[in-house]
Amino acid sequence: MNNDTARPGAVGSALAAALLLAGLNAPLTAAARPPADVDGRRIQQADREPGNWMSHGRTYDEQRYSPLTQIHDRNVQRLGLAWTTKLDIDRGVEATPIVVDGVMYTTGAKSIVYALDARTGRKLWTYDPEVAIDTLSTGCCDIVNRGVAVWKGRVYVGAFDGRLIALDARTGKPVWQVDTVIDRSKSYTITGAPRIVKGKVLIGNGGAEFGVRGYVTAYDADTGRQAWRFFTVPGKADAPPENAAMAMALKTWHGDAWPKWGGGGTVWDSMAYDPELDQLYIGVGNGSPWNYQFRSQGKGDNLFLSSIVALKPDTGEYLWHYQTTPGDRWDYTATQHMILADIDWQGSRRPVLMQAPKNGFFYVLDRRNGQLLAADKFVPVNWASHVDLATGRPVLTGDAEYTQGPKLVIPSFLGAHSWQPMSFNPKTGYVYLPAQETVAGLEGQKEPLFLPSKSVVNLGIEVPDVPEDPKVVAQIRQAWKGRLIAWDPAKKAPAWTVDYASAGNGGTLSTAGNLVFQGTADGRAVAYAADTGTKLWEAPVNSGAMAGPVTYTVGGEQYVTFMVGWGGALPLVGGPMSLSAKVRPEARVVTFKLGGQGKLPPPANAVTALPPLQTVTASPESLKQARTLYNGMCASCHGPNAVSGGVVPDLRYLTPAKHAQFAGIVAGARMVKGMPSFAAVLQPDDVEAIRQYLIQRSHDLAAELKTNPVAATAPAPLGGAR
Structure with missing residues (x-):
């Protein structure tokens, strides 16, 4: 069933209000409740109504585990398409849907919010925050959004341009909005999903690669008034620190650059909350610039x-911390998904926090105080030999x-585990981790080169070099792969693994039906047996499925939903390293149920012919210099060496008309479509x-196609320009 129509939605009834006014304590039925009628008590008691998915990780502990069992390991092969709904913009889709009382709230690219009938996929309302055009190019990793939060009849979304917006859950109309950005001269963004704890909406920002200072902010859910803000790195070296935590942090930074x-340290994704301890946990990102020498004189x-x-x-007051990568200089963020669980640990039950950040180690902490219990490699790692459990510090190799x-460097800056959420199954005791193996060549700049542009990253490193020879690229690509790991935290080792040819596969969902669901970069939805890893079911979804799937019930039927749409960091930055360059960024919601009979439309994988070639007039030396210039300015979106990963245009396919317009496009003529102006730099x-370098790369591609026609099976979006 396809659903592309929209109408204003209305959910709930006068009965709910009457029951509330009467003070009755009996639980309301879904039909009786107002829309998105969620509060902290309801989230804490989520297992009493397992048919809903009321917060980002379903529960405050972010386990992404569902007690539902209607779909299980013995009947999962009967899953078929229940419905699919196309989203407006075909870019990266990373949202975890929220499902409350038969209504699904989710987001697509450019922070557009959708309310859908969770049984049929029919659009109830759509809200477009109309993200400011000049901000579309100021994020490192696509114009993505990881979803919304709901609370007491409202839906909360962080817009890409840094606004936090509260919507009426019944109509999708804005109730209030606030600007979370402390300095509009900097490239602050929001891609993460808000969390709501004790009536406060919590949100962090992105932008470390572009040179921002990180923080997380709490806003009153009713009014939008700021309740508190916690900075993650100090401000100016000669300014008084905001609090005791910043005074402590300041001692670990050196120089005044x-x-x-x-500084970096953006809180762009993961959070979790323990109601019993009343502790909020945030994951903090990488340094700005990456180069430790420029940032802090190589010290601290x-x-x-x-x-x-x-x-x-309540206050944002610091309690404790654990630093996974002291003095980070590899973009080894600790913003990856955190899971809270009580597990058997060396003969006793232990309340733990588990995280597998970019750096390649799986961490188990006592969540009461941050004590390190375990840190073990889950993929190949060369930056550290091990983590010393006595000191909690990694032992660096120098490699x-x-x-x-x-x-x-292993892992690369794309990490051993990126933002894709993992899940925990209390029945098996395993964490289902979407891991990946990546490598990158890095070299520090000899002198700091700071470019004052909101659309240019300042990393303090030379541009990582990717060879142009397609045969060499193919060899390097073999070192980039994906892996689903069932990690046993008690045994500190994998229980089972599944290998993928590509990195960038989706988040995981585990269920009481002995199932693990995951989307893949090559466009499939897959189910595995949670205990053994045996593949039990798969179905096509037309595009890369990166987000974490969810499951819920409506009318007594269990559904499984995958948010689908290829994009994000890997195809933008990885370019030729992305095996899924042949997968188009087709954005849609795809939902399955037992006995579903729906049909997906054919995937949009049409081949684009190479336009007439232009004449190269530049000298070989000029082309060599232009390659460095292109990779420094353009590769973070259009791919290294002008090989796109399939999300934004592949510039080797520029038409004669686009070549004629090229100077104007670079100067800002297509800012409305997200192409920034580089006139200042x-x-x-x-x-x-x-432009001459791009012409040369078109000729290189034409020569390759003569011997390998498959090389251009599905180039990036048509026309070669945004």
Whole structure:
């Protein structure tokens, strides 16, 4: 069943209000409740109504485990398409849907919010925050959004341009909005999903690669008034620190350069909450710039970069922290998904926090105080030999110290585990981790080169070099792969694994039906046996499925939903390393149920012919310099060496008309479509040099196609320009 119509939605009835006014304590039925009638008590008691998915990880502990059993390991092969709904913008889709009383609330690219009938996929309402055009190019990793939060009849979304917006859950109309950005001259964004704890909406920001100072903010859910703000890195070295936590952090930073570079430490994704301990946990991101020498003279731990930090949710007061990567210089964020669980640990029951951040180690902490219990490699790692359990610190090898010369770093800056959420099954005791193996060549800049542009990253490193030879690229690509790991935290080892040819596979969902669901980068929805890893079912979904799936019930039937749409960091930055460049970014919601008879439309994988080739007039030396210029300015979106990962246009396919418009496009003529202006950082001669390099790369592709026609099975979006 396809659903592309929309109408204003109305959910709930006068009965709910009457029952509330009468003070009756009997639980309301779904039909009797107002829409999105969720509060802290209801989330804490989520297992009493397992048919809903009321918060980002279903429960405050973020386990992403469902007690539902109607779909189980013996009948999962009967899953068929129940419905699919197309989203407005075909870019990366990373949202976890919220499902409350038969209504699904979710987001697509550009922070557009959708309310859908969870039984049929019919659109009830759509809200477009109309993200400011000049901000569309100021994020590192696509114009994505990871979803909404709901609370007492409202839906909360963080817009890409940094606004936090409260919507009426019945109509989708804005109730209030606030600007979360402390400095509009900086490239602050929001891609993460809000969390709501004790009536406070919690949201962090992105932007570390562009040079911002990180923080997390709490806003009153009713009014939008700021309740508190916790900065994750110090401000100016000569300014009084805001609080005791910042005074402590300031002692771990050196020199006075980091305020210019921003410092980093953005809280762009993961949070969790323990109601019994009344502790809020946030994951903190990487440093800005990456280069530790420029940021802090190569000294100090640089708190609270790459850390898990516990706060009091009422006040934002610091409680404790654990730093996974002291003095981070590899973009090893600790913003990856955190799970709270009580597990058997060395003969006793232990309340733990578990995280598998980018750096390749799986951490188990006592969540009461941050004590490190375990830290073990779950993929190949070369930057550290191990983590010393006595000190809690990694033991560095020196093999990844790129400021001493070019180094091959494992994992790469894309990480051993990215934002895709993992799940925990209390029946098996396993964490289902969407891991990946990636490598990158890094080299520190000899002198700091800071470019004052909101659309240019300032990392303090030379542009990672990817060879142009397609045969060499294919060899390197073999080192990039995905893996689903059932990690046993008690045994500190995998119970089972599933290998994938590509990195960038989706988040996981585990259920009491002995199932693990995951989407894949190559466009499939898959179910595995939670205990053994045996593949039990799969179905096509037309595009890369990166988000964490959810399950729920409506009318007594259990459904499983995958948010689908290829995009994000891997195809943008990875370009030729992305095996799924042949998968188009087709954005849709795809939902399955037992006995479903729906049909997906054919995937949009049409082949684009190479336009007529232009003449190369630049010298070989000029083309070499232009390659460096292109990779420094353009590769973070259009792919290294002009090989797109399939999300934004592949510039080797520029038409003659686009070549004629090229200088104007680079100067900002297509900002309305997200192409930033580089007029402030590129001279006309530089622009023409880049255009000549693109012409040369078109000729290279034409030569490759003569011997390998499959090389262009599905190039990036048509036309070669945004």
